[in-house]
Amino acid sequence: MGNGSRDDIVERSETLPFSEQDLNEDIPSTRKMPRRRLRDLNIVQNTNSEEVSTEQQTVVGSLSVPDTLDEPVEFQTENGGTRRGRGRTLLTDLYNLNSADRVKVTRNSHGQPVGQEARLLAGYLGIIARNANMLPINYESWHNMPDSNKNQALSNIKERFALEVSDAYIKKALGKKWRDNKSILKKEYFKKPISLEEKLQNVPPGMLRYQWEDAVRFWNSKKGEDRERVGTSSRQKQKFTHTAGSRSFACVAQATEASSGQKVGRLQLFDITHRKKDGTPMTPDAAEIMEKLKDKKAEYEATALTDSSVNFEDTDNRIINEVLGPERYGRVRFQGSGVNPTQYFGFTSHQYMPSGSQSQAEVQRLKDQIVQIQASTDEQISQLRAEVAAREAEAAAREAEQNRKYNELQLQLQSMMTMFQQFQNPPS
Known part of the structure; x- marks a missing residue:
């Protein structure tokens, strides 16, 4: 895939115009997000920023988009019917925000964004991640994306948000949104049963042609196919998904704690985020895990009746560790992005990390x-x-053939010269 310089990317993109409306197209979803208005959010004055240039504003959003956040639309299904879903995420009110104002995004104790502002930020990150000029898709991975592109995106975000979360968190979240966008484009436009040439011509709306062609050629290569197999294999190991929708685990926990007045543990958070609206578990696998967690917790509570040394402060962590196994490196189950074991567990993090044999298996x-x-x-x-x-x-074969023809022509020329001389000087 293309790894050209930033100047090359800018130069090429400037010659390939695309609509701002296409840039703001969101991924269709059957989950409808509630409407948000800025008057319900935390708005603060930014005393350090400069005015946003008109050029930077038009890169990601338009001030003339319809006055709606989540426009309901109908999508065609494979059997010829239609279904209603969420259309483009436009965030009109955010674009109309005064240039001196910012939406303040607060964080929890783990550095994760929380509150309604966090969801607004997540929606805006999705728009930025789909910006073909700012974050091109013709890089093999987020790690290959130039820092200049990432920093430009971060600066644009800070023009609209006053962030308590770290720059590293924002860039990591952007990377996931960027990968998700590539995955959707690949599924909807590359995976169609058409020829390679047709795939190259089937450029998605809002996408720059040269970026799309680079991406298609990579996906069609041996390296691209091998990477897809590894990703598919990893994905198949996931037994269940959460039902929190666009809300992060951190936002779910904060909202639950605010309504109940009690701290939400990991077991409770897993139970909340893996049930359908009717209260049933998301999948049979999730139901099985819930039952095992419940039984294990009952064992701890029964032990506590006869053993006063049982420490309930760490019960959830121990139960999860026994039922689901040690945490993966750099991750903490049911806590979402941005939380690592050392940060969450502190000095006791080694208790929840893989054992020697498990580490060897991972290696x-x-x-x-x-x-x-x-x-x-x-x-x-x-x-x-x-x-x-x-x-x-x-x-080499062409050169040999050319040499043969040249030699033949030389012989013919010499023969003609000999005949001409004989004609000029006939024998006496």
């Missing part, structure tokens, strides 16, 4: 993955070498 899995990638790379290199050799052989 072996990574080694196997590296071997797979290396084998794919070697195969591609061999293929390229074979193609180069074939081209060189073809060029």
